[in-house]
Amino acid sequence: MSKQDGSGRQVTTGPVDDSGSSIMHVDMDAFFASVEVLKNPELRGKPVIVGGKGPRGVVSAASYEARKYGVNSAMSMGLALQRCPHAIVVPVDMARYAAISREVMTIFESITPLVEKLSIDEAFLDVSGARRLLGSPAEIGWMLREKVREQTGLACSVGIAPSKFIAKVASGRAKPDGLLVIPADGVLDFLHPLPVSALWGVGKVTEESLTRLGLRTVGDVAAMPVDALERSLGPALAQKLARLSRGIDPRDVSTTREEKSIGHEVTFTHDVTDPVDIRRALLRQSEDVAVRLRRAGLLGRTVVLKLRYTDFRTVTRSRTLGEPTDVGRRIYEEAVAAYEALGAAGERVRLIGVRAENLAEPGFSAALWDPDDDWRDAERTIDDVVSRYGKGSVTPAALLGRDRGGRVESSKRRDPFLE
Numbered sequence: 001m002s003k004q005d006g007s008g009r010q011v012t013t014g015p016v017d018d019s020g021s022s023i024m025h026v027d028m029d030a031f032f033a034s035v036e037v038l039k040n041p042e043l044r045g046k047p048v049i050v051g052g053k054g055p056r057g058v059v060s061a062a063s064y065e066a067r068k069y070g071v072n073s074a075m076s077m078g079l080a081l082q083r084c085p086h087a088i089v090v091p092v093d094m095a096r097y098a099a100i101s102r103e104v105m106t107i108f109e110s111i112t113p114l115v116e117k118l119s120i121d122e123a124f125l126d127v128s129g130a131r132r133l134l135g136s137p138a139e140i141g142w143m144l145r146e147k148v149r150e151q152t153g154l155a156c157s158v159g160i161a162p163s164k165f166i167a168k169v170a171s172g173r174a175k176p177d178g179l180l181v182i183p184a185d186g187v188l189d190f191l192h193p194l195p196v197s198a199l200w201g202v203g204k205v206t207e208e209s210l211t212r213l214g215l216r217t218v219g220d221v222a223a224m225p226v227d228a229l230e231r232s233l234g235p236a237l238a239q240k241l242a243r244l245s246r247g248i249d250p251r252d253v254s255t256t257r258e259e260k261s262i263g264h265e266v267t268f269t270h271d272v273t274d275p276v277d278i279r280r281a282l283l284r285q286s287e288d289v290a291v292r293l294r295r296a297g298l299l300g301r302t303v304v305l306k307l308r309y310t311d312f313r314t315v316t317r318s319r320t321l322g323e324p325t326d327v328g329r330r331i332y333e334e335a336v337a338a339y340e341a342l343g344a345a346g347e348r349v350r351l352i353g354v355r356a357e358n359l360a361e362p363g364f365s366a367a368l369w370d371p372d373d374d375w376r377d378a379e380r381t382i383d384d385v386v387s388r389y390g391k392g393s394v395t396p397a398a399l400l401g402r403d404r405g406g407r408v409e410s411s412k413r414r415d416p417f418l419e
Contacts (some may be wrong), residue, residue, distance in 0.1 A: 011178035018137045018160060019183030022128035023253065023389035025159045026144065028104065029176040030262055031121035032061035035097055037089050038153050047087040051077055056267045056350070060092050097121075100152055107147050111140060116253045122171075124164050126253040142177050162187065163249035169198055187247040191217030192316075199244050201237060209233060219243040260298065263304070264288040265353025271310045272349045282335045283355040290328035293356060299324035300356025303334035307344065308351035315341060324360060329358065 008355045028034070032050040037043045047066035057077030069084035081087060101120045108115045111134065114126035127140045134140045142160040148156050156176040159170025169191070174180040177379045182190050196202050196210045197216055209232055215221050221229070222245035229238035243249070264285040272278060282305075293300055301324040308314045319337040325331065335354045 006066055009175065009178060009268060010173040010180055012181045016138060016181045017183045017185075018181050021160050021162050021167075021181060021377055022126060022131075022137050022145075022419075023161055023167045024125040024127055024137065024141060025164065025171040026108065026160075027157050027159075027171045027175070028121035028148075029155045029157055030061060030063050030067075030103075031064040031154070032092065032097055033066075033241055035093070035100055037058075037063065039093075039096070040090075043088060043090075043336070047071070048086050049077070049080055049084070049087045050092055051080075051089065052091070052111050053077065053089055054269055056269055057089075058267065062087075064133065100154070101150055104148060104154075104156075107144070108152060110147075111144060114253045114255060116255060116386055122166065124253045138179070138181050145177075145179060151348050163247070164249060164251050164253065165244055165249040166191065167168065167376060168200075169194070169301070179306050185388055188219075190216060191245070191247055192222060194218045196221060198243055201240055201244075205236070206233065218245050260359070261304075261357045262292045262298070262300065262354055262359065263306075263355030265306060265351060265355075267308075267350065268353045272352075273346055275345050276351065278349060279336060279340065279360045281352050282339065283332050286332035286335055287328040288414070289354055289356050293326035295358075298359045299326050300331070301325075301358035301360070303338070303341075304333050304355040304357055305335050305338035306351070306353035306355065307339070307342065307349055309344075310348040313341065313352070318357070319409075320358070324358070326372070 033048045036050060040415065043063075045065065046063070047068050048063040049059055049071060050061040051057050054077075057074050059071060059075045059077060059080050060071055062071040062080070066080075066084050066087050069087075071080045071084050071087065077089070097120060104121075105115065105117060108123055108125055112125050112127050112130045114129070116124040118124065127134075127145075130140055133135070134143065135262050137160045143161050145156055145158060148154060157171045157174040157176060158179045159167040159172070159174060159182070160179070161167040161170050161182040166182050166187055168400075170180040170182050176201055179345065191198070195217060196215055197207050199221065202210070210216075210221065211230055213224070213228070215224060221241055224242075226238055226242045229242060232238075233241070266281060266285065267330045268281075272281070289300075300321075302318050302320045304316055306314065306316045319334045319338050320332070321334065329355065
C-alpha cells in the first residue's frame with residue numbers, strides 16, 4: 001500500500017454502480033497538519049510536521065508535502081528532520097483538533113445516525129437509510145465532502161463499498177481529497193492486485209511471513225489453502241486473512257464503541273535509571289488511568305506495565321486482579337509489582353506506560369467487601385476538587401518531589417509513594 005503520500009491515488013470520476021455499496025469510510029486528510037495550516041495559512045504548500053521538538057520528540061502527523069520525503073506518524077522527530085530538514089515543526093494542539101473533530105462528526109450525524117467513530121479523524125457511516133432523501137451513496141459521498149469543506153475548511157477522503165474493510169481500503173487509495181466507489185461486483189478486481197499489507201492485521205512481521213510463503217498480493221492469499229496459512233500464521237489470523245482476502249467482512253456499522261483498554265505512557269526526555277523516578281512515573285500514570293476509568297464508568301481487571309529500554313527493546317507485563325478496580329492506588333501497586341518482577345533496576349528506560357484492560361461496568365462483582373472502597377471515596381473526592389479548580393489543584397505528595405529521605409524501599413516494606 002501507499003504510505004498515503006498521494007502516490008497511487010485512485011478516484012471515481014464517472015458513473016458507477018453503487019447500488020450494493022452503502023458503507024462509507026471517511027478519513028480526514030492529514031488532519032492535525034491540515035488544522036495547523038488552517039490556523040496559519042502561511043504554512044500552505046510547505047512540509048509541516050506536528051509533534052514534539054525535543055530529543056525524544058515523535059511525529060504525530062505530517063502534511064503531504066512532508067510525507068513525500070518519507071515522513072510518517074510515530075516516527076522519531078530526529079529521523080523525520082533528517083529526511084526533511086526544511087520541514088516546519090509545530091506543537092500538538094489537541095484541544096483544537098478535538099473541537100474540530102466534534103464539528104466533523106456532527107456533519108456525519110446530520111447525514112445518518114449510523115456513524116461509527118474510529119478515532120478523532122475517521123468514521124464509518126451506513127448510508128443505506130439516507131438514500132431516499134439524499135440520493136445514491138456516491139451522491140451522498142460528494143455532498144458530505146462538500147459540507148466538511150464548507151463548514152471546516154478541511155478536506156477528507158471517502159471510500160464507499162459493500163463492507164467496512166473494503167470501504168477503508170478504498171478511502172486510503174483515494175487520498176488526498178478524493179472519493180472512490182467500489183461496486184459490489186468489483187470487490188475482488190479491486191482487492192486482489194493490492195499488496196498483502198492492505199489486509200487488516202498484516203504488519204511487518206506477518207508480511208514477512210507471507211512473503212516467505214511466496215504471497216505478495218491479496219489475490220495470492222485468497223488462492224492459498226487455509227490449512228497452509230494456518231501452519232504459518234496460526235488458525236485465528238489465517239482464518240481472518242482468508243476471509244478478508246476474499247472480500248468477506250459481515251460486520252455492521254456500530255454506533256457504540258467498546259473500550260478495550262485505557263492507558264497512559266510517557267517518553268522521558270532523558271533515559272531514566274533511578275527506581276525512584278520510575279515509581280514516580282508509575283504513580284502519575286496510575287492516577288491518570290484511574291481518573292479516566294472513573295470518567296468512563298468502567299473498572300479494569302488487568303493492569304499492564306510497558307517498558308521500553310534505551311536500545312528500543314520493549315517489554316510488557318500484566319497482572320490480573322481478584323476484583324476489578326478504578327482506584328489509582330491499586331493500579332499503582334500492581335504496576336510496581338510488575339516492574340519489580342522484571343528485575344530491571346538499573347537499566348536505562350526510555351518509555352514507561354500503565355494500562356488497564358479487561359474493562360467492564362461496575363456492579364457485576366460478587367464481592368461482599370471491597371478493600372479499595374475507602375481509597376475510591378478519597379479519589380472521587382479529589383476528582384470533584386479537580387473538576388472545580390482544575391488539574392494540579394490536588395497532587396499526591398510523592399509527585400511534588402523525591403520521597404522522604406530519597407530512598408526506594410523494598411516491595412516487602414511500605415511503599416513511600418503510598419504513605
